[in-house]
Amino acid sequence: MIQVGINGYGTIGKRVADAVRAQPDMEVVGVAKTSPNFEAEQAVKKDFPLYAAVEERIELFDEAGIDLAGEVEELVEASDVVVDTTPSGIGAQNKSMYEEYDTPALYQGGEDADLVDVSFNARSNYEEAADADHVRVVSCNTTGLSRLIAPLEDEYGVEKVRATLVRRGGDPAQSGRGPINDTLPDPITVPSHHGPDVNTIFPDLDIDTLGMKVPATLTHTHSINVELTYGADTEEVRELLKKESRLFVIPERLAIDGSGKLKEFALDSGRPRGDVWENAIWGESLTVEDDELYLFQAIHQESDVIPENVDAIRAVTESADRKESMETTDEALGVGFDL
Amino acid sequence: MIQVGINGYGTIGKRVADAVRAQPDMEVVGVAKTSPNFEAEQAVKKDFPLYAAVEERIELFDEAGIDLAGEVEELVEASDVVVDTTPSGIGAQNKSMYEEYDTPALYQGGEDADLVDVSFNARSNYEEAADADHVRVVSCNTTGLSRLIAPLEDEYGVEKVRATLVRRGGDPAQSGRGPINDTLPDPITVPSHHGPDVNTIFPDLDIDTLGMKVPATLTHTHSINVELTYGADTEEVRELLKKESRLFVIPERLAIDGSGKLKEFALDSGRPRGDVWENAIWGESLTVEDDELYLFQAIHQESDVIPENVDAIRAVTESADRKESMETTDEALGVGFDL
The missing domain is CATH 3.30.360.10 (Dihydrodipicolinate Reductase; domain 2)
Incomplete structure (x- = not known):
């Protein structure tokens, strides 16, 4: 099972977490968040181990009565792949942390193309992400x-x-x-x-x-x-x-x-x-x-990149080819309307 | 002076009335409206003779205390050109009335192109409207x-x-x-x-x-x-x-x-x-x-066709060529921002 960490648990991150959990070949190690809000509480309810993305804010989680599994560095270390779903520009700041722990990272479309080895769309260039350390899933x-x-x-x-x-x-x-x-x-x-x-x-x-x-x-x-x-x-x-x-x-x-x-x-x-x-x-x-x-x-700006993030995890870990990955992702999520 | 009647006094009609009044070579004979509302009251305040567009509704104007100059047929008879600014489809119904009084009519872009002899845009085909009986000023x-x-x-x-x-x-x-x-x-x-x-x-x-x-x-x-x-x-x-x-x-x-x-x-x-x-x-x-x-x-959907309506009046009456008409219209209205 591919161990996946998700740094950021907002619009994209929470969807990636659900989508990864739905896959037969992946597990969510945990999710990281900067501050407690309704999404943080729901992460706990869904039994996603919750990590503090910023050390200085740990006490905010304590005050809100939300139990933390640890700090984001621990999450990165424990993951085979990290999906960075932080706001635009924060992913670039996180890059050195992912390199420190030698964990391949997927970034979102708000980051610059030159931050990464390859920009990714499953249908178009899945194979180019093989064994890459830094991959950007392009914007919606x-x-x-x-x-x-x-x-x-x-x-x-x-x-x-x-x-x-x-x-x-x-x-x-x-x-x-x-x-x-x-x-x-x-x-x-x-x-x-x-x-x-x-x-x-x-x-x-x-x-x-x-x-x-x-x-x-x-x-x-x-x-x-x-x-x-x-x-x-x-x-x-x-x-x-x-x-x-x-x-x-x-x-x-x-x-x-x-x-x-x-x-x-x-x-x-x-x-x-x-x-x-x-x-x-x-x-x-x-x-x-x-x-x-x-x-x-x-x-649909919140969700069309979700299957792409899942495929990018398999592409960088070289755990499936394009056809197999897209079919597995689509089957697990329920992509395609039953008409 | 070209005598202009305006049938319809809504979004376009009230603007055409003001624009025609501003021209040195035109006079507003009057405007016709189907029912009394704030626009009808403003037409009276601006001294535009107000005609009833529909005979059965004359009493509504009486009840509202608005004096009428007569019925729309009288307006059409007294006009050299009528500008029909009624809602889409009503212009087509009015066509026979304009023919009855042998008054050239301008319609708006909501009418079908095949209702008229020529569709009109001043810059593009001014000359084609010369002596036409039915002209459509195309939509905004x-x-x-x-x-x-x-x-x-x-x-x-x-x-x-x-x-x-x-x-x-x-x-x-x-x-x-x-x-x-x-x-x-x-x-x-x-x-x-x-x-x-x-x-x-x-x-x-x-x-x-x-x-x-x-x-x-x-x-x-x-x-x-x-x-x-x-x-x-x-x-x-x-x-x-x-x-x-x-x-x-x-x-x-x-x-x-x-x-x-x-x-x-x-x-x-x-x-x-x-x-x-x-x-x-x-x-x-x-x-x-x-x-x-x-x-x-x-x-700007309410107003870009206004100068075109004014030019169409001169085009059908052959009272000026394109360049002269557009310059007169623009000067009288104040087209062009003073930057």
Whole structure:
């Protein structure tokens, strides 16, 4: 069993912990957190050994009556792999600690690409993470773009990708985020960072991305244009994408018109936390004309990277090949809606 | 003086009335409204003769103590041109009335293109409206796209336009509109109607448009990609667009990051109702690379078609050529920010 430590137990960390526990070949050694709050209490309730991420704050846990299993260094030492799910920039600060204990570490998309040996998307470049010490699981948007591009690149070749990302103003729990009643070019310059980030997965890809922020919290929504190298028609591309386990082509009959109904559908389907691990592609929008593909997809920012983190654990430990890992992850989590 | 009647006195009609009154060569004969509300009372306060648009509702005006100048047929008969600013679909119902009195009529973008002799955008096809009986001033989004395409087509040629339109959920006063906290592909199919609508102005243009609705009310926001036929660089295109009176390239120094600050700027500038008659193009976003232009622009849905309605009046009455009309309209309204 691969012993996995999780440093950070917020939006991503708590999901990674549940996903790792669900795998047949992994165990959660423990999770680390900086301060006690409702998530810390739930970690204890779920019997995840809880470690203090910052020594100076140990007494806060004592005051809150939360028992600690130890300090984060002990967690790192006891782990075969650490998944760092701390806020952007903190992962970079933690790097020397992981090196000290010689524990391979996975970072999240908010860290710089040059912090790590390899940026990772399971479908696109699983093999490159073999035996790496520092791996970055790319961000939710880059994951969503990479998953879509990979089968198109394999099957038809991609001349150019142009994507407009309508970004949620914040996660549902980020109550202080904006904008309110506004649409902000964000960033206001072109391209946004997402295109170059996709190039960490597909170095030679011609891709331009533009970002805007809007007053919505449920998902990001992408407006995608892909110029294909070889001819294709709409139905061929639909069938190709439907074969990918982490692409969910929403059937028209479900009448899911936006992020709200998509999330409601995920909750009704019994998904933990209402998570949508797949890219959710609106079937009606999927259109190919003159070798140009257009579609809309929703990206659930809190959860689409979770299966990727699980696969990255197997990739760095070389404990399974891509196909085997993705199938195991998907089976254990329940990726793919039962339609 | 051209005698102008305005049928409908809502979001567009009240702005057209003010804009026509501001012109040196036009007079407002009167405005017609279906029922009494705050806008009807303001029309009377502004000394616009008020006509009942529907005979059966005359008593509602009597009850509200609002004096009427007559019924809409009298207004149509007394007018050289009627501007129909009624809700989508009502203009089509009114067509026979305008024909009965042999009064040329201008309709708004919500009517079907095949209702009219010509769809109109001043910069792009002013001359085609000469002596027409039925002219449609295209919608706010189509106006915004046409104004941008016209100079690019003239100067560089356009191979293809790809635009994602992030649409406001409703006008500020449409308090019952949604979505709330959601991003809706709208329409969910590709292309949206905007591309074909631009083809009523540029019949041979290759254009694909995608639409989404978000919980914001202040403006539409367009993410634009234009493949140019002939080479250009960013600064050349910026200078070209800055020369167009109805394109406002927002200077970086103003630090206008979204629709909210744009509207605040318009209000601070003393614009009536805070209107932004121009396409507002974010200067920082304007980027040309490999002959592809990208930019973001805000389209103020309540007001960008107002100068176009005024020009359409001169176009159908053949009382001025394009250049003269646009200059007169812009001067009388105050189009162009004093920076």
